[in-house]
Amino acid sequence: MDFVRSADPTAARPAATRAPVPVKIIVAGGFGVGKTTTVGSISEIAPLTTEAEMTSAAIGIDEPGQASTKSTTTVAMDFGCVTIDQSLKLYLFGTPGQDRFGFMWDDLVRGALGALVVVDSSRLDDCYPAVDYFERAGLPFVVAVNAFNGRMAHDLDEVRWALAVAEHVPIVTFDARVRTSVRDAMLVVLEGALQRALHGAH
Numbered sequence: 201m202d203f204v205r206s207a208d209p210t211a212a213r214p215a216a217t218r219a220p221v222p223v224k225i226i227v228a229g230g231f232g233v234g235k236t237t238t239v240g241s242i243s244e245i246a247p248l249t250t251e252a253e254m255t256s257a258a259i260g261i262d263e264p265g266q267a268s269t270k271s272t273t274t275v276a277m278d279f280g281c282v283t284i285d286q287s288l289k290l291y292l293f294g295t296p297g298q299d300r301f302g303f304m305w306d307d308l309v310r311g312a313l314g315a316l317v318v319v320d321s322s323r324l325d326d327c328y329p330a331v332d333y334f335e336r337a338g339l340p341f342v343v344a345v346n347a348f349n350g351r352m353a354h355d356l357d358e359v360r361w362a363l364a365v366a367e368h369v370p371i372v373t374f375d376a377r378v379r380t381s382v383r384d385a386m387l388v389v390l391e392g393a394l395q396r397a398l399h400g401a402h
């Protein structure tokens with residue numbers, strides 16, 4: 201075991217017992233695409249959620265997709281965390297999806313290293329504003345198409361074209377309900393954040 205003598209008390213500890221570096225990651229996307237599901241699937245703590253019942257006032261305004269049984273929506277944020285390895289712990293912040301909560305995104309993304317922008321390929325119109333937001337925010341992000349029941353309405357090239365996702369932005373498919381699938385998507389976000397740290401912005 202290597203010990204380093206230093207005035208810094210954390211530096212004298214063996215590497216294995218050092219606290220992991222905390223990294224803030226955003227899980228964003230349009231209404232009802234699976235953000236809360238994503239955070240809940242991977243979080244190692246019971247996720248903090250802020251779900252509220254949707255009322256009849258939302259009918260015709262917020263459409264979660266024809267087959268959905270969705271009855272609640274996120275009104276503030278989702279929060280969860282997951283330890284990637286001894287050196288890295290992700291703190292996940294899920295955004296609310298309804299347009300009227302858009303003003304909260306600027307606060308939520310502050311200090312984040314990257315974002316996973318969840319997309320439902322059958323409702324691309326609802327997903328464009330989130331992609332556009334992160335293009336402008338200058339934060340590394342990955343577009344993650346949630347394959348509801350393994351089905352995609354469009355292939356990845358079509359989704360990239362329809363949402364005008366830039367060439368340098370990775371686009372992947374995943375299943376928001378499956379922990380390992382969410383983990384793989386998160387690793388792509390981390391890779392982008394690392395590249396940004398090493399080589400700067402595109």
Ligand SMILES: Nc1nc2c(ncn2[C@@H]2O[C@H](COP(=O)(O)OP(=O)(O)OP(=O)(O)O)[C@@H](O)[C@H]2O)c(=O)[nH]1
Nearest residue numbers: 231232233234235236237270273274297348349376
């Ligand atoms: N079949 C299927 N259903 C899913 C999947 N992901 C999410 N759902 C369902 O889709 C609905 C929406 O999921 P949420 O995770 O609440 O979506 P959200 O993006 O957090 O929604 P808002 O916070 O309201 O914007 C819920 O009823 C989920 O159970 C999936 O991969 N397959």
Ligand SMILES: [Mg+2]
Nearest residue numbers: 235236273274
């Ligand atoms: Mg939600």
